[in-house]
Amino acid sequence: MAPGTVPLAALAARDPEALRRLAEENTARLYRAARGMGLSADEAEDAVQDVFVTFLSTLDRFEGRSAVSTWLYGILLRKAQERRRARARDQRHEALDDDWQANFNADGTWARRPAAPDRQFTSRQMSRSVAECLDDLSPQQRQVFVLRLVEELTGAEAGNILGLTVTHIGVLLHRARARMRVCLEGLGWNTTEA
Amino acid sequence: MTCRETSTIVAESTLSELPLVVRARLWLHMAACRYCRRFYGQVRAIDRGVRAALSQVGDEMPADLMDRVLKKMSGTG
Numbered sequence: 001m002a003p004g005t006v007p008l009a010a011l012a013a014r015d016p017e018a019l020r021r022l023a024e025e026n027t028a029r030l031y032r033a034a035r036g037m038g039l040s041a042d043e044a045e046d047a048v049q050d051v052f053v054t055f056l057s058t059l060d061r062f063e064g065r066s067a068v069s070t071w072l073y074g075i076l077l078r079k080a081q082e083r084r085r086a087r088a089r090d091q092r093h094e095a096l097d098d099d100w101q102a103n104f105n106a107d108g109t110w111a112r113r114p115a116a117p118d119r120q121f122t123s124r125q126m127s128r129s130v131a132e133c134l135d136d137l138s139p140q141q142r143q144v145f146v147l148r149l150v151e152e153l154t155g156a157e158a159g160n161i162l163g164l165t166v167t168h169i170g171v172l173l174h175r176a177r178a179r180m181r182v183c184l185e186g187l188g189w190n191t192t193e194a
Numbered sequence: 195m196t197c198r199e200t201s202t203i204v205a206e207s208t209l210s211e212l213p214l215v216v217r218a219r220l221w222l223h224m225a226a227c228r229y230c231r232r233f234y235g236q237v238r239a240i241d242r243g244v245r246a247a248l249s250q251v252g253d254e255m256p257a258d259l260m261d262r263v264l265k266k267m268s269g270t271g
Contacts, residue, residue, distance in 0.1 A: 019267050027260045032252025044252075045259055049266050056267055100202075108196025114232035117239075130243035142248075149245045154211060170206035177205050180240045191236055193229075 006068065012059050023052065026069060029151070030076055036146035037080045038139055047079040054079075066160060073151075073161045077143065100178055118190040125188070133183035141176035148173055195223045200230045204237055 006025070010018035030051055034044035054075050055062075062071055105111045134142065140162075147158040148169070155166040155173075162169070185191045200223045209217060224231045 014268060016268070019264060023260050023263045023267070027263050028252070028255055031255045031259060032249065035251040036248040041254065045256065045262075048259065049263055052263050052267050103201075104196075104198040108198040110197045110229045113229045114236060116232060117235055126239070126243050127246065130240070130247045134244065134247060145244050146248055148208065149241055150248045155207070173207070174202065174205040177237055177240055180244065181236060184240070 008059065008062065008064065011056065014056075022068070026052075026072055029069070030072060033073065033146050033151065034076060034080060036142060036150055037077075038142050039080055039083060043083055047076060047083070050079055051075045070157060070161060073147070077161060080139070080143070099182065100174075113193040115190045115193045121189045126184075129184050129187040129189065130180070132187065133180050136183055137176055137179060141172055141179065144169060144172040145176055195219050197223075197227060197230050200224065200227070201233045204230070204234050 006018050006021050011022060027048060030048045031044055034047050035041070039047055051072055055068075055072055058075075062068075103110065103112045134145075137145070143162060144158060147153045147161060148155070153161070155169045158164075159166050159169045164172070181191055200220055203212070203216065203220060209220070212220070224234060
């Protein structure tokens with residue numbers, strides 16, 4: 001049987017083999033996604049267990065129009081949001097749009113020209129700095145990073161899970177990358193030509 | 195296509211997903227613009243770092259979590 005094709009009827013009947021396959025195919029991915037979304041290890045463990053329980057209890061509402069894994073991500077997302085209400089931080093990041101526009105002249109050419117690759121910044125420094133900068137992202141920006149970069153979902157799939165348009169996903173990805181760039185520059189990564 | 199347009203598309207998307215005609219216009223611009231090439235390189239470096247960091251953070255999943263999930267699911271309904 002192909003991955004992601006656990007029969008729904010078997011799940012509804014709590015068939016042990018079907019439950020085992022559902023858990024095998026999704027537990028590690030959901031845990032990784034939960035941690036990536038900024039939940040602590042303990043919160044992630046609780047959230048993952050809750051996701052499966054919620055999935056089974058709402059199985060009758062699942063119409064099979066999306067993959068089971070997508071449905072599970074959607075549940076996880078709501079669990080993560082319940083644990084991390086941070087709308088104020090999301091709003092704070094809107095200011096980045098002005099920063100981005102300041103990179104360009106009126107004719108659309110670069111005003112702050114990107115620098116050549118920074119060979120002085122070691123990969124160890126980069127890893128440490130990226131980890132530090134990720135903490136500064138809003139939960140929604142982290143969610144987009146998890147779905148787009150780690151889980152390698154398309155913009156449409158990520159939008160489906162987050163309840164956003166593909167355009168909005170693009171804007172969030174842009175803001176997350178721009179935020180990381182500014183933060184990394186603050187930690188010594190040379191991104192702009194002197 | 196200006197540098198602003200090019201770098202905004204680069205920052206908002208994954209290039210492989212873009213329609214062929216948009217990708218062609220991007221590559222054409224970047225072939226002639228070293229600053230947009232550099233910006234694209236920075237985005238790729240950030241993505242690599244983020245991907246590595248976010249993947250690692252889930253590597254420490256407790257070995258018994260799947261068993262607990264199964265137990266919890268079996269107890270529902």
